Amino acid sequence: MERLIEILEELQPDVDFNTVENLIDGRYLDSLTILSLVAEIEEEFDIEIPTVEIIPSNFNSAKSIWELIEKLKEQ
Amino acid sequence: MSYFDPGFIFLVVPILLLIYNLVPKKFRPIILLVFSFGLFIFISKWLVVFLILSILTIYFVANYLDKLNKKRNELIKEEPDNKKAIKEKYKKYKKRILILGIIINVSFLFFFKYLNFFATNTNLLLDLFNIDFKFRIMSFLAPIGISFYTLEALSYILDVYYEKIEADKNILRVALYLSFFPQIMEGPISRYSDTAKDLYAGYKVTYNNFCFGYQRILYGFVKKIIIADRLNFLVNTVFDNYHTYSGATILVGVIGYTVMLYMEFSGTMDIVIGIGGFFGIKIKENFRQPFFAKNISEFWTRWHISLGQWFKDYIFYPVSLSKRMKKLTLKARKILGNRFGPLISGAIALFAVWSLNGLWHGAGYTFLFYGMYQFTLILLGNIFEPTINNTCKKLHINRQNIVYRVFQSVKMTCFVFIGELFFRAPTVKAGFGMLKRIFTDFNLHNTLKSNQLFTLGLDIKDYFIIIVTLIVIFIVGLLKEKNHNIRTEISKKNIIIRWMIYYMLILSIIIFGAYGPGYIPVDPIYADF
Numbered sequence: 001m002e003r004l005i006e007i008l009e010e011l012q013p014d015v016d017f018n019t020v021e022n023l024i025d026g027r028y029l030d031s032l033t034i035l036s037l038v039a040e041i042e043e044e045f046d047i048e049i050p051t052v053e054i055i056p057s058n059f060n061s062a063k064s065i066w067e068l069i070e071k072l073k074e075q
Numbered sequence: 076m077s078y079f080d081p082g083f084i085f086l087v088v089p090i091l092l093l094i095y096n097l098v099p100k101k102f103r104p105i106i107l108l109v110f111s112f113g114l115f116i117f118i119s120k121w122l123v124v125f126l127i128l129s130i131l132t133i134y135f136v137a138n139y140l141d142k143l144n145k146k147r148n149e150l151i152k153e154e155p156d157n158k159k160a161i162k163e164k165y166k167k168y169k170k171r172i173l174i175l176g177i178i179i180n181v182s183f184l185f186f187f188k189y190l191n192f193f194a195t196n197t198n199l200l201l202d203l204f205n206i207d208f209k210f211r212i213m214s215f216l217a218p219i220g221i222s223f224y225t226l227e228a229l230s231y232i233l234d235v236y237y238e239k240i241e242a243d244k245n246i247l248r249v250a251l252y253l254s255f256f257p258q259i260m261e262g263p264i265s266r267y268s269d270t271a272k273d274l275y276a277g278y279k280v281t282y283n284n285f286c287f288g289y290q291r292i293l294y295g296f297v298k299k300i301i302i303a304d305r306l307n308f309l310v311n312t313v314f315d316n317y318h319t320y321s322g323a324t325i326l327v328g329v330i331g332y333t334v335m336l337y338m339e340f341s342g343t344m345d346i347v348i349g350i351g352g353f354f355g356i357k358i359k360e361n362f363r364q365p366f367f368a369k370n371i372s373e374f375w376t377r378w379h380i381s382l383g384q385w386f387k388d389y390i391f392y393p394v395s396l397s398k399r400m401k402k403l404t405l406k407a408r409k410i411l412g413n414r415f416g417p418l419i420s421g422a423i424a425l426f427a428v429w430s431l432n433g434l435w436h437g438a439g440y441t442f443l444f445y446g447m448y449q450f451t452l453i454l455l456g457n458i459f460e461p462t463i464n465n466t467c468k469k470l471h472i473n474r475q476n477i478v479y480r481v482f483q484s485v486k487m488t489c490f491v492f493i494g495e496l497f498f499r500a501p502t503v504k505a506g507f508g509m510l511k512r513i514f515t516d517f518n519l520h521n522t523l524k525s526n527q528l529f530t531l532g533l534d535i536k537d538y539f540i541i542i543v544t545l546i547v548i549f550i551v552g553l554l555k556e557k558n559h560n561i562r563t564e565i566s567k568k569n570i571i572i573r574w575m576i577y578y579m580l581i582l583s584i585i586i587f588g589a590y591g592p593g594y595i596p597v598d599p600i601y602a603d604f
Binding site for chain 2: 010031032033036038039042043051052054
């Protein structure tokens with residue numbers, strides 16, 4: 001989780017990723033940031049995020065992104 | 076045939092509701108299916124064959140994909156060590172089946188919508204090279220709503236392919252999902268997971284759903300009959316004879332067209348959502364106060380939402396997150412940084428989205444130009460965003476300030492007007508001609524002096540009615556933007572106030588509606604796309 005927060009902070013330094021829970025709906029992460037984020041997460045955690053998982057509920061908070069990573073690691 | 080036909084909305088639909096409520100619950104979806112097919116045949120006759128073929132192909136493709144998923148899972152259970160190889164092998168099988176399903180459905184769309192466009196352009200090319208061969212240009216009508224239901228069909232098999240949903244074993248439910256009568260003409264493009272279950276649930280039409288449904292429908296009528304139909308003659312006259320009008324009149328025509336398009340399309344959505352509501356089906360909103368957007372990029376998350384979402388889910392992300400693009404993004408980020416790194420793959424995907432979005436609206440260069448115009452605006456917006464942010468910080472401009480927000484909305488609306496000008500213009504060249512006249516021959520003084528604006532089928536009373544109605548719609552939009560649920564708030568008022576509002580809506584449509592001699596109602600614009 002710490003590494004994920006680091007990646008997120010590197011992409012968007014002005015956002016407090018420990019508290020914000022509407023990263024997509026509040027437009028903190030736009031489509032371009034998502035592209036960087038997905039590529040970075042895949043490389044860091046050795047997983048593949050299917051495009052079908054790129055939905056607001058999976059990316060609205062650091063916690064939900066982490067849960068997605070955990071889920072994909074298990075598969 | 077239009078949803079705005081009073082005979083349809085106030086006679087046919089109530090009879091349908093009555094029959095629907097009288098029959099046992101399990102037969103209600105069948106009533107909806109029979110009615111939907113009946114309407115389709117009434118409009119498109121034998122072309123219903125293509126709708127049936129689409130239903131059959133997606134039904135069998137989805138079920139075959141499901142079968143492959145199950146077989147793959149069984150094999151993985153038996154040989155867990157071989158998981159990766161089995162997954163890869165089945166992914167290939169699934170891809171072949173998916174591509175077959177896509178090709179069949181897209182070929183129908185291509186045949187009806189794009190064949191002539193490509194034949195005409197190929198003939199021009201052949202002419203250019205002096206090759207004595209010509210493709211025959213055929214003229215035929217397309218099945219109603221083919222652009223809409225094809226995207227729904229594709230989303231269904233893609234969702235099954237991605238294992239987002241399971242394939243439906245009930246072919247009648249698949250058929251109803253694709254043919255549901257309120258959505259067939261102008262969308263919205265629903266996902267299977269959003270509507271199919273409710274469509275087949277056979278919920279009873281309740282008094283509340285009935286009242287809410289007709290409220291929403293009446294609001295749609297206000298937009299269409301009071302505003303859109305009134306502007307039809309003005310828009311057609313200005314666009315068809317733009318060279319005889321001053322820049323000021325052309326600008327009024329362009330603004331008129333944008334307003335007409337918005338009122339016609341969002342008014343139709345009010346009717347669609349209202350009819351869906353009768354049957355307890357929550358059809359997703361297709362508009363969310365688009366003119367309150369801060370920029371073009373946000374505008375497209377508020378206007379024709381279901382189409383934008385479709386392109387985002389099935390084109391933008393699959394293209395920009397393909398293996399090659401991801402590698403490109405990682406490499407580019409190291410060189411260009413966080414902001415501009417993903418811009419290359421993002422721009423390639425955005426180009427694909429807007430080329431297809433333009434062409435989806437019609438086979439013509441004006442639509443393609445319109446798509447490229449939106450692509451350029453969104454791309455430039457992304458490129459200059461950091462610069463604008465820094466400038467605002469340096470100049471201490473508060474971007475939440477009302478003055479700055481109004482400035483953003485006005486700037487965005489001007490960009491929308493230019494886009495719609497090319498969208499409606501007969502040719503790209505004519506579009507540039509109109510734009511040129513707006514900037515070089517505005518001539519406001521002479522336009523007012525010669526009463527040119529009153530030679531377009533509208534008198535002062537008409538302009539007044541349009542402006543007052545738009546103000547009312549703007550206030551309703553503002554309240555919605557501030558999260559007020561107007562329908563629920565109206566339903567809490569006492570019966571006298573409630574019925575006063577209903578009567579006002581009905582009377583305003585009857586008194587101020589643009590019908591009778593001298594008026595030609597707007598054709599359902601989006602039904603042609």
